[in-house]
Amino acid sequence: MEKAASFLFAGTSFNKKKYADEIARFKEKKETENEVDYLSSFERVNPASEEVTVSTKKRKRKQAASEAVEGFNVFKSSKKALVISEENKTDEGEDNLSKEKKKINLKLEADSILRKQYNIHVSGNNVASPLKSFADLSSVYGCESYLLHNFAKLGFKEPTPIQRQAIPVLLSGRECFACAPTGSGKTLAFVSPMLMKLKHASTEGVRAVILCPTRELAAQTTRECKKLAEGNNFYIKLLTKKLIRSAHLTKLRCDILISTPLRLSSAIKKRKLDLSRVEYLVLDESDKLFELGLIKQIDSVVKACSNPSIIRSLFSATLPDSVEELARTIMHDAVRVIIGRKNTASESINQKLVFAGTEEGKLLALRQSFQERLNPPVLIFVQSKERAKELYEELKFDNIRVGVIDSDLSETQRENVVNDFRAGKTWVLIATDVIARGMDFKGVNCVINYDFPDSAAAYIHRIEQGGPEKLLLSTQKMMFRFCVT
Numbered sequence: 001m002e003k004a005a006s007f008l009f010a011g012t013s014f015n016k017k018k019y020a021d022e023i024a025r026f027k028e029k030k031e032t033e034n035e036v037d038y039l040s041s042f043e044r045v046n047p048a049s050e051e052v053t054v055s056t057k058k059r060k061r062k063q064a065a066s067e068a069v070e071g072f073n074v075f076k077s078s079k080k081a082l083v084i085s086e087e088n089k090t091d092e093g094e095d096n097l098s099k100e101k102k103k104i105n106l107k108l109e110a111d112s113i114l115r116k117q118y119n120i121h122v123s124g125n126n127v128a129s130p131l132k133s134f135a136d137l138s139s140v141y142g143c144e145s146y147l148l149h150n151f152a153k154l155g156f157k158e159p160t161p162i163q164r165q166a167i168p169v170l171l172s173g174r175e176c177f178a179c180a181p182t183g184s185g186k187t188l189a190f191v192s193p194m195l196m197k198l199k200h201a202s203t204e205g206v207r208a209v210i211l212c213p214t215r216e217l218a219a220q221t222t223r224e225c226k227k228l229a230e231g232n233n234f235y236i237k238l239l240t241k242k243l244i245r246s247a248h249l250t251k252l253r254c255d256i257l258i259s260t261p262l263r264l265s266s267a268i269k270k271r272k273l274d275l276s277r278v279e280y281l282v283l284d285e286s287d288k289l290f291e292l293g294l295i296k297q298i299d300s301v302v303k304a305c306s307n308p309s310i311i312r313s314l315f316s317a318t319l320p321d322s323v324e325e326l327a328r329t330i331m332h333d334a335v336r337v338i339i340g341r342k343n344t345a346s347e348s349i350n351q352k353l354v355f356a357g358t359e360e361g362k363l364l365a366l367r368q369s370f371q372e373r374l375n376p377p378v379l380i381f382v383q384s385k386e387r388a389k390e391l392y393e394e395l396k397f398d399n400i401r402v403g404v405i406d407s408d409l410s411e412t413q414r415e416n417v418v419n420d421f422r423a424g425k426t427w428v429l430i431a432t433d434v435i436a437r438g439m440d441f442k443g444v445n446c447v448i449n450y451d452f453p454d455s456a457a458a459y460i461h462r463i464e465q466g467g468p469e470k471l472l473l474s475t476q477k478m479m480f481r482f483c484v485t
Ligand SMILES: Nc1ncnc2c1ncn2[C@@H]1O[C@H](COP(=O)(O)OP(=O)(O)OP(=O)(O)O)[C@@H](O)[C@H]1O
Pocket: 155, 156, 157, 158, 159, 160, 163, 180, 181, 182, 183, 184, 185, 186, 187, 188, 317, 438, 439, 440, 442
């Protein structure tokens, strides 16, 4: 500063001898003025002349004023002006701060009202606001028009509760555990933010991975994903055996890869895939993934997706504590989004228990119920493929158009059975949990739990397939207890 000042005044010649009188008068004036000014400012800051309860804030301002009296008069006024404007600035700053605080509080309040309205429960810090509508995606997150156009084309007018909350969480760059009933639109909830973040197709290799517990669900997710991405040129691939066999898998043009953990881990083992650039990893139907004993395979996929800025998410109809605990070991700051209550069935499902004394009685009760009313499509769950085949033979005998899906069928055979059921060629489909898990049988009118499910989670998954009526046939007394709790 000094240097700059001396530079500014360099070259000014001032004859001090010639103007000695003026200099003396100038000095006098300066001293008097400084005294007066100091006194007046002293009076202002003297606590004796102030109220005792003067605030620290005010004191600071007074101090600032007293400091401002040093120097020449000519600068004093401008310094004073500076002090006043500083004071105003502080006031303004404080006003802005409280306005900002109010705004944040109002936003938090609005978020919480919206969450209550849609039965959304969240836990985690700084959770992004839920979507009021799909339009928020473009106004807040700059969503491209093709995606909104696809929503409209598919007839999706409003986001479902899980979509309202999980999409903004993922778009804000947070990892997430999402738990919502079957058929509540979880696929769109994880695919849309993925498409928005990936923006456009690239040649850099796999950038997003979706893991599904069964081949059927993986195929279904691929179809949904392609429908949502229509109009963009993304490469979306289902990892099939044929694809793994192909020698050029390493050069595969693929933005989003969908697979079962077994297939993907086998491709990783064969060093056929590089997942180090993956930005998004989704574990769909995560409870089933873990339940099926696929931890080793999932672990190999998680390790192969080594990009440090990866966003991982878990989507499921139930979120057992064991799964969450396991996931929390790798996802430390994940937001938890739960629709309704954790691990409970949707309240809109009518559940009915039929108690049968014996195994034969169960079959009798089923026949009777079909005689009274068979409102297809009906989905029947049994515990094993052997039992599935047995029941299939029994119902076929009754001339009921029935199909069965079990793990002995080839991929194409399974697809055919499911397609026949979807198309209404068969009215009743018999399945085991593993096979039917995660498949979206839209419009199923009745789900029959012919055999007792393994767990509460399995029960919820079964009954949340499709329609409103659910029937439980049991030879076990404890079933009743299970139902009422
Ligand atoms: N916002 C929406 N409005 C209307 N329908 C929707 C919406 N989002 C998704 N859907 C439709 O709802 C059905 C169920 O969606 P989806 O399969 O994603 O459910 P899910 O929660 O993943 O079920 P699952 O547990 O079986 O995987 C699909 O047919 C899908 O096209």
